[in-house]
Amino acid sequence: MLSEFLQFLFAGVTSGSIYALAALGFAIIFNASGVINFAQGEFIMLGGMVSVALAAAGLPLPFAVVASVLVSVVVGIGVEKGAIEPARRAETVTLIIITIGASILIQGLAQVIFGKGQHALQPFSGDTPILVGGASLLPQSLWVLGVSAIVVAALWGFFNRTLAGKAMLAVSYNRLGAQLVGIEPRRVWLVAFGLSGGLGAVAGALSAPITMTSYDAGLMLGLKGFVAATLGGLGNGLGAVVGGLLLGVAEAMTAGYVSSAYKDAVPFVLILLVLVFLPRGLLGARSADRV
Amino acid sequence: MADLLHVDGLDAAYGRIRALEGVSLRVPDGALVALIGANGAGKTTLLRTVSGVQPAAGGRVRFAGNDITRWSSQQRVKAGLAQVPEGRQVFGPLSIEDNLRLGGWLRTEAERTAGLERVWALFPVLAEKRALPAGTLSGGQQQMLAIGRALLSKPRLLLLDEPSMGLSPKLAAEVLATVRALRDDGISVLLVEQNAAAALALADHAYVLEAGRIVLEGPGAQLRADPQVQAAYLGL
Ligand SMILES: Nc1ncnc2c1ncn2[C@@H]1O[C@H](COP(=O)(O)OP(=O)(O)OP(=O)(O)O)[C@@H](O)[C@H]1O
Numbered sequence: 001m002l003s004e005f006l007q008f009l010f011a012g013v014t015s016g017s018i019y020a021l022a023a024l025g026f027a028i029i030f031n032a033s034g035v036i037n038f039a040q041g042e043f044i045m046l047g048g049m050v051s052v053a054l055a056a057a058g059l060p061l062p063f064a065v066v067a068s069v070l071v072s073v074v075v076g077i078g079v080e081k082g083a084i085e086p087a088r089r090a091e092t093v094t095l096i097i098i099t100i101g102a103s104i105l106i107q108g109l110a111q112v113i114f115g116k117g118q119h120a121l122q123p124f125s126g127d128t129p130i131l132v133g134g135a136s137l138l139p140q141s142l143w144v145l146g147v148s149a150i151v152v153a154a155l156w157g158f159f160n161r162t163l164a165g166k167a168m169l170a171v172s173y174n175r176l177g178a179q180l181v182g183i184e185p186r187r188v189w190l191v192a193f194g195l196s197g198g199l200g201a202v203a204g205a206l207s208a209p210i211t212m213t214s215y216d217a218g219l220m221l222g223l224k225g226f227v228a229a230t231l232g233g234l235g236n237g238l239g240a241v242v243g244g245l246l247l248g249v250a251e252a253m254t255a256g257y258v259s260s261a262y263k264d265a266v267p268f269v270l271i272l273l274v275l276v277f278l279p280r281g282l283l284g285a286r287s288a289d290r291v
Numbered sequence: 292m293a294d295l296l297h298v299d300g301l302d303a304a305y306g307r308i309r310a311l312e313g314v315s316l317r318v319p320d321g322a323l324v325a326l327i328g329a330n331g332a333g334k335t336t337l338l339r340t341v342s343g344v345q346p347a348a349g350g351r352v353r354f355a356g357n358d359i360t361r362w363s364s365q366q367r368v369k370a371g372l373a374q375v376p377e378g379r380q381v382f383g384p385l386s387i388e389d390n391l392r393l394g395g396w397l398r399t400e401a402e403r404t405a406g407l408e409r410v411w412a413l414f415p416v417l418a419e420k421r422a423l424p425a426g427t428l429s430g431g432q433q434q435m436l437a438i439g440r441a442l443l444s445k446p447r448l449l450l451l452d453e454p455s456m457g458l459s460p461k462l463a464a465e466v467l468a469t470v471r472a473l474r475d476d477g478i479s480v481l482l483v484e485q486n487a488a489a490a491l492a493l494a495d496h497a498y499v500l501e502a503g504r505i506v507l508e509g510p511g512a513q514l515r516a517d518p519q520v521q522a523a524y525l526g527l
């Protein structure tokens with residue numbers, strides 16, 4: 001009984017951590033620019049697919065993973081420079097549609113470069129399960145939990161303990177005020193897209209050994225990250241983490257106790273509930289004056 | 292005295308609406324210059340254009356000997372221009388100390404520390420509340436914070452947009468006394484005010500803006516005695 005519950009909980013917290021990282025990517029860009037970046041899922045896909053491709057080409061796994069994160073950071077910056085920045089004076093809705101276009105473009109290029117197949121990345125440290133309270137835990141899950149925790153802590157430190165992090169927040173709290181002290185919103189947007197690209201790729205590379213990955217994996221993962229971000233209150237960092245974990249655990253429990261056929265319905269049910277009953281998310285959106 | 296700021300034939304527009312038409316004014320180094328005008332005259336637009344958060348449609352802005360018309364707002368802050376905007380525009384959820392430190396975003400850590408000390412001395416109430424979110428402050432305290440934040444950038448010229456707006460007469464007088472003290476400290480000031488009587492009493496020189504054009508200028512005391520100004524702005 002308990003072991004079964006633990007088993008589902010492990011699965012839920014693992015995928016929940018991935019959703020949390022994806023949700024943080026949404027939150028950072030939303031805060032900086034008011035844009036909901038629908039290319040976020042593609043950053044996750046790139047983390048997985050670039051790692052797979054480079055590992056297959058013979059690069060040692062750690063290098064392949066780090067390289068995939070760098071590639072995704074560059075793609076994130078490229079999306080901002082190439083697609084968002086030229087239209088920066090346009091309405092937010094226009095910018096959001098531009099990110100959908102960027103997402104389609106990245107996915108198309110990925111299909112051409114990586115092909116259509118499903119790929120699994122080799123686990124970071126073997127696949128001998130560890131037994132905990134009668135439930136088995138994959139070493140890769142520990143990687144997911146550990147790295148996610150470190151990333152979340154690092155982000156928390158950046159936004160709460162450094163002046164650069166606070167300068168990014170300042171742009172979201174009051175754009176004019178920020179400009180008048182010499183903070184350049186354009187720079188902040190660029191950093192936000194680069195950071196979100198990196199975050200997405202970390203999530204993608206961490207999860208690729210567990211879930212498999214393919215050129216179109218970004219759609220579902222991006223959607224779930226968006227749901228998690230909305231659950232917690234769009235733009236709220238803590239909310240993104242809580243929303244991600246909640247979504248992961250709800251999915252795993254539904255799959256375990258009800259039927260795995262309903263698993264993918266969970267995010268949609270949750271988002272409907274949130275939109276109807278808590279339109280500002282569980283922890284309340286930080287910048288209610290946006291959009 | 293050399294001119295620190297020289298605005299020359301400045302035009303600005305919001306789409307088809309022309310907000311400024313050929314505005315020229317000067318702020319001599321070390322002076323306190325007032326700009327008065329009715330609602331919608333274009334006072335805020337002028338300050339926004341001087342700060343570089345809004346592009347000029349025509350004309351020039353010179354600051355400390357440089358033509359800054361095409362400079363970014365960041366370059367202007369670095370050069371020593373700071374604006375205390377209409378409505379304060381503080382970072383509500385961030386602490387008072389963080390708001391101030393961000394004012395010194397382009398300065399060194401040592402300069403920020405020195406700037407903080409200066410603001411704590413100028414506004415002791417902010418020092419007491421330094422760890423609280425800026426959004427919890429009263430209107431008058433937020434105005435002090437906005438002034439303090441601008442000071443952290445080590446400005447040579449302070450642009451103040453209606454600092455006494457929404458304050459009680461007593462608080463408004465305090466804020467204006469602070470503005471005079473800053474001028475006495477060597478910071479040049481361009482003060483926009485609807486409270487024309489107070490602004491003219493304070494100013495070395497003043498301009499009157501009407502519907503986007505400068506219609507009158509002169510020493511503060513002279514404008515105060517001008518029958519036109521008395522009728523339109525002083526309610527006499
Ligand atoms: N964002 C905007 N879009 C369109 N028109 C604007 C905008 N801001 C100001 N205006 C117009 O430009 C003119 C000048 O406005 P501005 O805010 O500079 O006046 P002001 O002198 O600061 O007025 P107030 O005393 O009310 O602050 C006004 O006619 C105003 O309606």
Ligand SMILES: [Mg+2]
Nearest residue numbers: 334335336377
């Ligand atoms: Mg105004």
